[in-house]
Amino acid sequence: MKILKDEDLCPAAVMRGAIDALETAFRAKAAGEMVSPPRHHVSFPKRGDIVFTVGGIDGERPLAGFRAYETFNGGQHSQVVAVWRADTAELQGVILGERLGQIRTGAIGGVAIRHLSAPTARTVGIVGSGAQARTQLIAAAAVRDISSARVFSRNPGNCATFAEEMQLQLGIAVEPVTSAARAVADADIVLCATSSDMPVIDASELKAGVHINTIGPKTLKGHELGLDVADMAGIIATDSPEQTRAYASPFFLSGTIHEKRMIDLAAIVAGLAAGRTSPLDTTLFCSVGLTGTEVIVASAIFDTI
Template sequence: MTKILKDEDLVGSHLMAVAIDALETAFRARAGKRLISPPRHHVSFPDRGDLVFTVGGILGEKPLAGFRVYETFEGAEHSQIVAVWSADDARLKGIVLGERLGNLRTGAIGGLAIRHLSPPDARTIGILGSGAQARTQLAAAAAVRNLDRARVYSRDEKNRAAFASEMQNALGLDIEPAGSAQEAVAEADIVICATTSQTAVIHARDLKPGVHINTVGPKTRDGHELGLDIAAAAAVIATDSPEQARAYASPFFLAGSSSEHRMADLADIIAGKAAGRGSSEEITLFCSVGLAGTEVVVASAILDMMAVPS
């Protein structure tokens, strides 16, 4: 019988480590031209929205293939479907329903960037935003670095207080709400930007030397929370999918800037094909755009883990 998982099945802090390790394998496969990850495909339903498909998988000893589909229809609830096949015997491994897998995958990509680009001795983290992406990015950072203190800022005081309380209990970190974006990032070794702000809320002058910054989601020239001077100050700029960054309908926020052509593929940095952090004083920037096909890889790893008797 085909395994079907839902959001309520994807609970537990151990899943983040599983997801990050699965994506380490996927990104190394990408560097070796063994990851299948074509751009997203949109099917429009006029006056309603789109169905958006991503298809992908890994070639090699244990090949897998699958797809994710989600909708952009207006409504109070949204959902996604991820299906995974074993590509060597046509076996449908399982289906994952809901939104939690997508959040876990995005957080894990951020965690992978932190693993390979942030200072190895990073202890403090500043978070901008208090939503689902901020939560999974912080959980991923805590899975790859020995953090001991965090500060969070978002526009709603109640939201940032709730975030600090919830994530402190979940991760065992000392987390405190900050009164401003600048206060949240001032002493941080790692900065997570997970807001919907259409204007820059931090600039290079707000950051200390050696910081690593993660951004999440599409950042366009018309809306981004990072000052362009941060990209200019960064010794390394990486993304999980340069192709996807170039394919947005609205130009990526670095388009037309002096930093536009400096973006490296995170997979190449992981595989040693491109330069990563060179010193403790260098600023590094990772722009997460959601590499297609990676949901399939994470879903496969979780399905495999749950198939093993405890």
């Protein structure tokens, strides 16, 4: 049984295995072999909630587990993720902290990039310089032969640190730039991982054939990308159509012509729906964080660490 904390998890080292494991999980989802029930909340008066997400897949190597996190007031939050082998009842291990969630979201983005971006994609434009921006770029580099990236963030210090760290970690040129438009201009892949409630780029700044991952806010009340980007996209996909319909504030594409054409990433991975069909297709992936996927990624990490 393994017990891992944030300091034990190197996103770049585990990303490829996490992406591969999630592909298997998305295929299981398409085949109806994934268990991914709605979140379960327990309230503690005046304090907040403990929230449980549960997930598992059946098949040759069935897994089951959960993630638990709290919404109490406090500075440091630690999630608890546990995974069992469902065929032997063996507790594979437990992961504590915040990093697994970032790796998970990165790996979901990696699956989307593998199945939607142009196979020849070489350049990445990033808006945002936080933990999610890092794991998205690591995921892009795990599935495409990335040669260079440009990053923009409102905070020039964070932007420079991001560029320096990522350049070192991934061995590619990463250039900090002074506007979002400059970051995404000519990029084959665009990664938006901000906390912005207002669109950070215009569709006109993107090149035809680009693939975009949007990680940040995506509700009607606030969204880091506008409808113009959705209008431009030939394909719009998400990891959980179910969850886009269950947001407390409606999803930013609700009530638009785009709502019905959103495709489940699982269907694309399983070959049940078409992804990109030409180099000029613009593709948009809306990352919502499919419930239960932390369990899949944690299991993949236990297998390799």
